[in-house]
Amino acid sequence: MLNYLIKRTLLLFPVLLGVSIVVFLSLRLAPGDPARQILGPLARPEKVEQLRKELGLDKPIVLQYGIWIWRVLHGDLGQSIANRAPTLLLIKERIAKTLELTFAAFLITLTVSFCTGIISAVFQYSIFDVLASVSALFWLSMPSFWLGLMFILLIAIRIPGLPISGWGGHFWTWEGFLHLILPALTLGLPQAGTFTRIIRSSMLETLHQDYIMTARSKGLAEYQVILKHALRNALIPVITLIGLQLPWLFGGSVIVETVYSWPGMGRLLTTAIFERDYPLVQSIALIYTLIVVIANYSVDIAYSVVDPRIRVD
Amino acid sequence: MSFTIWKRTFSRNRLAMFGAVIVMGFILLAIVGPWIAPYDPVKPDYQSLLMPPSAQHLMGTDQLGRDVFSRVLCGARFAFLIGLGVVILEGIIGVSLGILAGYFGGAIDNVLMRVVDIMLSIPAMVLAIVIAGSFGGGLLPLIITMVIISWAHFARLMRGQALAERERVYIEAARAIGASHERIILRHVLPNTISLAIVFSTLEIPWAILFSASLSFIGVGIQPPTPEWGNIIASGRDYLTTAWWIATFPGLVLMLVVLGFNFLGDGLRDALDPKLARNR
Numbered sequence: 001m002l003n004y005l006i007k008r009t010l011l012l013f014p015v016l017l018g019v020s021i022v023v024f025l026s027l028r029l030a031p032g033d034p035a036r037q038i039l040g041p042l043a044r045p046e047k048v049e050q051l052r053k054e055l056g057l058d059k060p061i062v063l064q065y066g067i068w069i070w071r072v073l074h075g076d077l078g079q080s081i082a083n084r085a086p087t088l089l090l091i092k093e094r095i096a097k098t099l100e101l102t103f104a105a106f107l108i109t110l111t112v113s114f115c116t117g118i119i120s121a122v123f124q125y126s127i128f129d130v131l132a133s134v135s136a137l138f139w140l141s142m143p144s145f146w147l148g149l150m151f152i153l154l155i156a157i158r159i160p161g162l163p164i165s166g167w168g169g170h171f172w173t174w175e176g177f178l179h180l181i182l183p184a185l186t187l188g189l190p191q192a193g194t195f196t197r198i199i200r201s202s203m204l205e206t207l208h209q210d211y212i213m214t215a216r217s218k219g220l221a222e223y224q225v226i227l228k229h230a231l232r233n234a235l236i237p238v239i240t241l242i243g244l245q246l247p248w249l250f251g252g253s254v255i256v257e258t259v260y261s262w263p264g265m266g267r268l269l270t271t272a273i274f275e276r277d278y279p280l281v282q283s284i285a286l287i288y289t290l291i292v293v294i295a296n297y298s299v300d301i302a303y304s305v306v307d308p309r310i311r312v313d
Numbered sequence: 314m315s316f317t318i319w320k321r322t323f324s325r326n327r328l329a330m331f332g333a334v335i336v337m338g339f340i341l342l343a344i345v346g347p348w349i350a351p352y353d354p355v356k357p358d359y360q361s362l363l364m365p366p367s368a369q370h371l372m373g374t375d376q377l378g379r380d381v382f383s384r385v386l387c388g389a390r391f392a393f394l395i396g397l398g399v400v401i402l403e404g405i406i407g408v409s410l411g412i413l414a415g416y417f418g419g420a421i422d423n424v425l426m427r428v429v430d431i432m433l434s435i436p437a438m439v440l441a442i443v444i445a446g447s448f449g450g451g452l453l454p455l456i457i458t459m460v461i462i463s464w465a466h467f468a469r470l471m472r473g474q475a476l477a478e479r480e481r482v483y484i485e486a487a488r489a490i491g492a493s494h495e496r497i498i499l500r501h502v503l504p505n506t507i508s509l510a511i512v513f514s515t516l517e518i519p520w521a522i523l524f525s526a527s528l529s530f531i532g533v534g535i536q537p538p539t540p541e542w543g544n545i546i547a548s549g550r551d552y553l554t555t556a557w558w559i560a561t562f563p564g565l566v567l568m569l570v571v572l573g574f575n576f577l578g579d580g581l582r583d584a585l586d587p588k589l590a591r592n593r
Contacts, residue, residue: 018431026440029461030447030454037447134328137579141572143523145530146546146564153557244433251438255527259550269439270531273446281443288439296434 004304012297019289020072024065026285027278033057038081038276055279072286078279082272087283091265095287098264100171101187102253104180108188109195116192117199121207122226132196140193144252148186148259156182165261187256191245198241202234209233236307243299247292329580335573342386343393352380354387354540363556373558375548384540385563391452391541392522392570399459399521400514406460407467408503408510414468415475416494416502425468432465438527445533455525455534463521470513474506512581519574526567542567 027034035051036043052058056067071078077088116136120129156164161178168179206212207230215229216222254266261267265284272280347354352370358378366373372381414425441458448454478484479502487497528534529543537544542563549560 014427015431015434018427019435022431022435022440023443026443027447029444029457030449034447137328137575138572141519141523141568141575143526143530143543143546143564143567143571145527145543146560146567149546149550149553149560150564153553153561157554247434247436248438251436254436254438254442255531258531269442273442273533278447281446285435285439285443289435292436293434 001304005301008297008300008304012293015293016290019293020069020286021065023282023285023289024068027282028061034278038278068282077283077286080272080277080280082275082277082280087280090268090280091283091287094263094265094268097167097262098250098253098257098266099291100180101183101256101262101264102249104171104184105187105191105253105256106249108184109191112189112192113195113199117196118203118226118231120196120200121203124204129200133200136193136196138193139190140197142190142193144186144190145255145259147190148183148256151182151186152259165259167263183256183260183262186259187249187252191249191252194245195238195241199234199238202237203230206230206234232306236303239299239303239306243296243303246295246299250288250292326580326583328576329583332573332576332578332580335569336577339389339570339573340393342389344390346386346389350380350383350386352383354379354384355538363552365556366558366562372562373556375545375556375559376552381545381559381562384545385542385566387540388542388545388563389566389570391535391539392526392567395452395456395459395525396518396522398456399463399525400517402456402460403464403517404467404510404514406464408471408507410464411468411471411473412475412498412502412506415472415477416479416498418476418479422472426472429465429469429472432462433469437462437524441524441528442531442533445528450533450536452535455528458528459521459525463517466517467510467513471506471510474509475502478502478505508585512578512585515574515578515581519571519578522567522574523571 030037033048033052035048035055035057039048039051056064059067068078075088077086077091079085080087080090083090116132120132123129152164156162162182163175163179166179167176169176171177171180207226212225212230215225220229253264254269256262257264257266258270265288269281269284269288272284352358356379358374361370361374361378363376364370364374364378370380370382372385374380375384410425414422441462444461445454445458448458484497484501487501492500525534526541526543526546529541530547532544532547535541535544537548545563546560546567549556549558549563552559
């Protein structure tokens with residue numbers, strides 16, 4: 001176990017190095033001078049030259065990366081151009097709201113998909129199963145930005161007291177909770193489609209194993225067989241899927257935040273990209289990626305606890 | 314499995330046939346859409362602003378008086394071009410890199426798989442917004458962006474396939490009689506693994522369509538006034554309460570197309586892989 005922990009932890013470093021390089025390069029792919037893009041075509045050349053110096057764009061790209069990563073490691077993510085404030089400060093104000101939204105959405109995803117997936121598998125080919133399988137496909141085909149608009153149009157506008165957009169306070173307050181419901185459903189339900197399918201097929205596979213028959217033949221109650229013997233083993237591919245879906249969850253939150261004007265990091269990212277506030281864009285992308293990498297790391301550790309076989313490889 | 318059995322499994326799956334019909338309808342619309350559109354999709358008509366759906370304007374008109382139905386019809390071509398273009402390009406890159414890594418193994422495999430891990434651990438939507446946003450929008454930047462974030466999907470899939478194929482006895486036999494690596498890859502590994510890549514494509518195309526529409530909705534993809542489903546929906550967002558039809562209909566069409574591809578892809582996978590089909 002300790003061996004696996006150390007190995008997995010050491011593996012973090014090349015991944016962190018890699019993602020930081022990709023994040024750094026992602027803003028340099030577009031042709032043209034970033035300083036010129038920030039200031040616009042009408043800016044005077046001296047101004048552009050000054051900004052180039054300020055952002056360190058006059059140095060070779062490898063050195064630029066080195067300086068950037070050195071500062072990041074010391075907790076300095078740079079200054080936002082549009083807001084004239086440290087980017088880390090701006091992100092700090094937003095990060096909790098993004099996490100609040102994604103956690104709530106993920107909770108919805110798991111609750112819905114576990115209930116439907118397990119019932120579907122236990123009553124395979126029943127009406128419930130057929131309907132659940134079709135609607136899982138239906139939900140995962142849903143454009144989340146459109147779903148959000150439809151929720152506003154069909155639900156939020158019709159129910160007095162239900163807010164249309166924005167953040168209303170922490171989720172444990174009534175106002176905050178009301179503001180959270182629709183964005184969380186918009187983000188969580190399409191994901192539930194994917195999860196339901198995996199949970200169903202994984203449950204079906206374990207339900208056909210011999211040890212399930214053994215459990216039944218020794219007279220265990222059906223709920224014990226399903227929840228204790230089948231579900232625990234069926235969880236393994238689900239945990240893999242969680243790791244794979246985390247980047248999608250956070251990516252999807254950017255869209256949902258835009259639809260509901262949710263003041264999280266995603267909203268900050270989209271405004272920053274239109275203002276060409278590149279230091280801020282770079283910092284946000286880095287923070288998003290760090291969250292996902294660390295979350296993935298935790299999922300892998302959890303995985304090794306659930307499934308001892310993993311530690312051996 | 315013989316083709317007749319394959320076909321029978323496939324047509325027995327009604328949902329897959331339903332999906333196939335939607336997909337064929339979509340492809341047809343992508344080809345003839347702009348010609349059969351009853352109105353100009355771009356030219357404003359200030360005589361008919363924000364008109365609700367009627368016999369003249371099946372899906373109503375938008376804030377500039379343009380016929381939403383015509384715009385949706387023309388948008389089909391973009392969705393199709395992006396979906397197909399992205400999947401072909403990412404397929405070529407991903408399949409070749411994946412097969413090379415899986416077949417040769419060793420250092421190439423190690424390096425490539427680490428890069429794939431890195432690409433898959435960055436939230437694709439965030440990376441795409443950054444790249445497409447710094448390009449400033451447009452069809453070509455959008456396609457480039459989507460290929461950059463998605464080639465790893467194919468690479469990972471094909472690497473696993475090539476790895477398994479390499480261990481087969483006939484590959485060893487081919488090596489023994491002196492076939493070159495190039496010949497083995499092109500004549501044996503590729504033909505034996507490509508069917509999976511094709512099935513995967515039918516699930517990757519709807520992803521590309523959905524993803525690109527999301528980017529256009531955010532405003533970093535295809536820019537208005539060009540009719541693209543994502544940006545039509547974005548323009549309807551400001552008129553949600555007064556003119557619900559602008560955002561509703563393009564989204565409905567988008568969802569239907571994605572659903573069609575997913576039904577089709579599911580059916581194809583069941584038909585090609587009976588092991589998977591048993592459980593579904």
